[in-house]
Amino acid sequence: MGIKGIYKEIGPGERVSLCKLATEHFEQTQRPFRLAIDISIWQFQVQAAKGGSNPAIRTLFYRLARLLGSAIEPIFVFDGPNKPVFKRNKRSGRGDGVATAMGKRVIRLFGFATHDAPGEAEAECALLQQHGIVDAVLSEDVDTIMFGCGKTLRNWSAEGTKGSKTPTHVTIYDAAKVAAGASGLDREGMVLVALMNGGDYLPEGVPGCGVKVACEAARAGFGRDLCKIKKSDTDALAAWKERLLHELRTNESRYFRTKHKALEIPDTFPNMDVLRYYTHPVVSRQENLERIKQKFLASRQVDVIGLRQFVAETFDWTNKIGAIKFIRVISASLLIQRLVRRCGTAEVEEGDLDLKQNQELVFVKSVTKRREHFSTDTTPELRVSYIPVDVVGLDLDEEPEDEVEEYGRQGLALNSDDEFDGEADEESEQSKGAAAKKSFDPLTADLIWVPESILEMSLPLTVSNWRDKQRAKELKAAAPKAKRATARSKKTDMPVGALDKFVKVTKAVGSTKPTSSREPSLSSQPPRSSAPPTLSAPVDALNQDSTLPSLTRLKPKDIAPKQAPGGQQAKRWGQSLDHRQFSGQPEELEDLKVYCHVFLYELDCK
Template sequence: MGIPGLINAIGSGERISLSKLAISHLRNNKRPIRIAVDISIWLFQVQAGRGGRNPELRTLFYRLLKFLALPIHPLFVYDGRQKPPFKRGKAVGGRSYGSAPIISLSKILIRLFKFPIHDAPGEAEAECARLQRAGVVDAVMSNDVDALMFGSSWTVMNFSKEPGSGTTAATHLDCYRIGGLGGPPNVPFDRAGMILFAMLSGGDYLPTGVPKCGSKLAGEIAKAGFGADLLEALESEELKLESNLADWRERLQYELDENESGYFQTKHKAVRIPEAFPDRTILSYYANPVVSTEEEAKALELRLQSAWDQEIDALEIRRFTAEYFEWNYRSGARKIIKLLADPLVSYRLRLQRPVLAFGAPLLSELDTPILQKIYRSRTSFSTDGQTELQVDMIPIDVVGIDLMSEEANPQTPLPESVESADEEDEQDQTTGPVTPSISKIRVTRRYDPCAPEKVWVFETIAAMGIPEVVEKWKREQAEKAGKAGKSATAKKAPARKSAPRKKGPIDSGMKSGSILKYGTLSKQKPEMSPAKQAQLLQAAASPASRNSYSSKKDNLKSPNSPFGSMMVQNLVSKEGFSDFRNQGLDDFVERFFEEFILAALTMVRWRQ
């Protein structure tokens, strides 16, 4: 579906997590982002679900849970009766996806989540783009680039899992902007250019396009502005229409043949624009689709003001899942409580409503206070670094489903504490959950909805529902950071000060980079008591030390060692050894290093 090659021509959009898109919009605009969802694409995708009863509905159920947990106002748009009768050369009749049962059941499920539904007069994609241009919604969600071609200035597509996020759930999407809404533009074509692109390279209504005109050339023609000229010609009076279209074709053909204006990388004389181009009927599907009028769009906008943010009846959702997913008995009720509790906490905090189920008693029979403390914070790759805070809640009190009113589970071969991997799978997968198999069965602790449980809530949402708790936590974190900073400052060792090195004299006869460039060496005299100095001098002057020193002197005086010979002759001479005995150890050390430098210089000259 869509326009082949258009995605490659416009480039990759901004990859962003749905969480960041929603939280950022809430923080900047003080309201949830309003998104028109082309449900036909969703229903086409979820049909790949497998395992159990109605797997496609179950996959849709998991996606609706994601929308419930985030600050999003979705509007699910369905195809209408006046949509084009064919796509890709095939008649679509009164439907373009799935079967009638999935359409009706999906509407029931969406309404149970209190999300509004809108039946378009024609194609859902065109209607979504119309509502976005009219300001009824902020953005359009679709997996088809046709939404861009129909004029949506802010479109999000390809809602899917992100490699490296550590989850198989859909978390990220591609964001495309033609206007300045939602961020800087990142689509190089205007609407007229994309319409012309579809007519030239082929699309849903004209699969073949113009012969020998591929997506690359179609993109160059669109960028050259021929799309806007074409739509301008079509708006001319009937008497001048054919003449203006003929002039447009002639100018385009001339540029293809000669490339006089430099629009293309090379000439394209093999490409011939047909005299019947463009097909008026096909062009009308793109340029003038059947959509809501201005009055109808305003009426819809007025209806939506009270359609969002209604209280959700968890019991109705529980009955639906029991009938269509076969989540029966108390185990099915526990599963619904587990899936609904976290999203409902975020949903009610954003609306600044009590988190506990409205009008229901405390089913847990616990007096444990909830949402009174923040335990820690986190950021994750799957949310593009949006800060989340961990609070506590009691799931059964949030959802309000009484387990004791449910029928007990019948006896099964498996013990009650054994559940399949699918029973613990809460992730939205395009392919849907798979049928449990013996190889996937694992023993787990049975979920207890009456026990307190930690839940992650976005900081922006928590600040709306429990502002005092969030402020208290921020003060505590600031105090901890201050104490940690003072402790680190106190433990920090003072920097050791050292005098700058002095460079010694440079010998012009030495090569660059020789030892002289490092300067002269000096040795600080050690602080040594007179008693210790006398002890060392007595040991050095003993006969054993003198004999050992003489043997080392003889070894260093080898003819093959000019360095050793010179150093020993200067340092361990009779006079030098006498200085050692008379002046003491300190003076001898200083004399030793002076002789060492002299000997090293001599060795360098000898090697050169």
């Protein structure tokens, strides 16, 4: 639609998230982003939908549900009876009357405004934008710029090559930026490009003239000069045409990259009737604009009951399962729309804190997380928990249950076919064990992402409580952690061997006759009692007995501690000695036992 190849000349535009565009506008103006939508393009696009009942209107339904979940107030503009009779050499009409009627019905059920233009919808949209009734126009037709629209949005689609195909971004064309940019094309210049290169009303244009030559002529100012000429002023029109032809053939003023001597301009160029389609399109009168504005700004609520009946009739979403599907599709968008309308109301600004807190819990149960996602161009969002059926307000008990008819194979089966029942039962059991996707339950909490600024303006207490909890978590994480209790040091001030000058131990001496082997045989030694040896003399006497071995010799390296144990630790060490493994000589083991018992006795005396 529009001028072929024009987008390469005016540039790719600015790609931005529609959610970000609407949210930032809402933060600045405290009102939703008002958007005029040329519905004729949507009616053409949805015809590609397939499957199910009424796929085209179902695609429109999903688009409307997505618009509902944003800070946008749309007005859908339909073509009127006074549009040009021919467009691109085809007779133009108002489209399918049944599809248009169904489209208007579902749009109004969503609470959106509709408007029938006197002529073409894109021209009426441009008029609404020029007079400030809307902030921008959503259309795939570049003609909106030629009709004087200051801000045009197009190509509402998914961003990136991976992930969901859900439309998230739009391309913005600002008329002022386009004129000041590399293309240098203003409204009048684009009209000349449409006349020379071909447009909706004159597809052939000037034979042999491409879009680049037409843009060069437009940048030279020929478009502005042409639009100033009246239709009745034939002399001025002839002079303008002669000057354009002279520059094309001689390039005297260096407007073009090269001369175009072979380019012939027809005698019928420019077609003044086609020119007036662009410069003076059929639009609403000035006195009707205020009425249109009031109609657009009138507060309308979503007709949930009407939508439920519509989807049941049109999409066969019947019975309880159809109601659950309807709730799943519309609940999240309906919640955001109600939050947007709640911003700035008396419920938010006034009232008791406890009452306000209870009112906020009706919308959102809790806030769980924060993110900045690429789908919204890093617009801060909060993830909230809500009950879908509470938001939509449908009573599922009033919905009829789904009728499931039983079936079997026995009616016309032979005896040899009885095994089918067993196989079917086995397959059903296997399917139950497979991991299945979590089903939607409208009675349990669901999670959605909501722009943080909208949630803060609509539910300030809920957001404040969540932030307090987050700060408490951050402070707890940043606080120095308490040190763990250190184990009691095993070191002592007592030097190694300090007890040697106070205590000496003795042992039972067996036969002193040396044996032939290097190591004494256990069988040659007298039996030893398992009871601990007793002291045979006072401690002082033991210290004077030179026959007793030194205590330092009685501490094998693999058993004795590096330093003398003390207190209860020494008692435990001595009592558990019999249960330890010992790799030394048997005589050394006995010496060590004697040493320990003497040491324990000394401790008891103290």
